[in-house]
Amino acid sequence: VKTCGSNLQGPGGTFTSPNFPFQYDSNAQCVWVITAINTNKVIQINFEEFDLEIGYDTLTIGDGGEVGDPKTVLQVLTGSFVPDLIVSMSNQMWLHLQTDESVGSIGFKVNYKEIEKESCGDPGTPLYGIREGDGFSNRDVLRFECQFGFELIGEKSIICQENNQWSANIPICIFPCLSNFTAPMGTVLSPDYPEGYGNNLNCIWTIISDPGSRIHLSFNDFDLESQFDFLAVKDGDSPDSPIIGTFTGAEVPSHLTSNGHILRLEFQADHSMSGRGFNITYNTFGHNECPDPGVPINARRFGDNFQLGSSISVICEEGFIKTQGTETITCMLLDGKVMWSGPIPKCGAPCGGHFSSPSGVILSPGWPGYYKDSLNCEWVIEAEPGHSIKITFERFQTELNYDVLEVHDGPNLLSPLLGSYNGTQVPQFLFSSSNFIYLLFTTDNSRSNNGFKIHYESVTVNTYSCLDPGIPVHGRRYGHDFSIGSTVSFSCDPGYRLSHEEPLLCEKNHWWSHPLPTCD
Ligand SMILES: [Ca+2]
Ligand SMILES: [Ca+2]
Ligand SMILES: [Ca+2]
Structure with a gap:
């Protein structure tokens, strides 16, 4: 039998099962006891990762410091499913890992901290979700919704119970792999964006606008396994509609416009390797107007009219330069189609x-x-x-x-x-x-x-003084007279050492006698 574990104290920290993220030992018995420094507080834990051999290896979590006392057990965890948060009733919590003689897994990584008593802790907000309510005390209720276009999986509301546990985990918001969009604007995301879309997918999204109008796609992010996973955009609603573009790899495509009022997006992923996926926003626009260019990131836009003949200008924010397009574009008739005179300007931070x-x-x-x-x-x-x-x-x-x-x-x-x-x-x-x-x-x-x-x-440079010499990182300065002939000295925070001890003297040439010391 391998024994392991430790005694831990608040206000917070992190610990892992032995060998994490490599396989834990067989026949292990590990015990951790966490104690809040403030005896009026309780202990909250949340798992960053968790995976034990299901049914055979267990992590038992209990309230207080009496390790193993069956009356104090809060949860017995195995497999890979865990609650968002587990909170003790007293200022102590114990955890006991028991593994059998064969088959292991990666184990767990857990964060702990002290929180107010009679509360369940902040369970967070789902990605692409909205939360109503911000109280985490006993009997407080949190309600959840997903952003438009997403499906909510799980509970719409959860309550903080008297035992300091939420009645359920927070829900998740997923973007369906197959759906029709009829709203005039929206977002299309690859499954699980940006975590990686996985394998063996065949997603189809159809965007349907009013007859006579058109649809504009802006690619905010794009990263697919090159040459094996593809996004095809088709001008119409059937699999045989003409293809406007097929995209793969990590190059973010420029924007796209439909010819008709329906666009079909087909996303295929093969049996292995995934990228981050994509994030596309769409909007629809009328017959005699150009697509809404949005406000390019890192920029300000002037002009709100996108009708034929109108112009807009884009000015980059400070520190950014134009990486695509010209400052002004005009909505005009080109080859019988209403379109912007050039690409929609983009601003980016330059290399040098x-x-x-x-x-x-x-x-x-x-x-x-x-x-x-x-x-x-x-x-x-x-x-x-x-x-x-x-x-x-x-x-x-x-x-x-x-x-x-x-x-x-x-x-x-x-x-x-x-x-x-x-x-x-x-x-x-x-x-x-x-x-x-x-x-x-x-x-x-x-x-x-x-x-x-x-x-x-x-x-x-002032005639009678040196410039402010600054303060080292993790250090402090003594003296704030920077006139010629004066000195300043420095010290470091506990645990750091000053690179050189001599004070700095402001010399006649307005420069300090030494460079600013560092705290290492
Ligand atoms: Ca095992
Ligand atoms: Ca793939
Ligand atoms: Ca690097």
């Missing part, structure tokens, strides 16, 4: 650039989405001679050790390095000593993250 405005924003490419792999982006910021440049980090998150932003004090890669950053560790701000700053963002060939949002501004 040269900036010389007094202030602005630099975004990682793809912002606000994840950046791509294998990037090599260079930005140069130029201020007027005699000025310096201050850059401020608003957001920074890259793959630790692999996706790196270098900041150089000058116009190019050969200029002295101000800092090299990855993960989430960045200073609040940095200054150049000349009127140039150079940034280089390189990413490796796997794993991405949110990237960064950086503000830059041109600043003048």
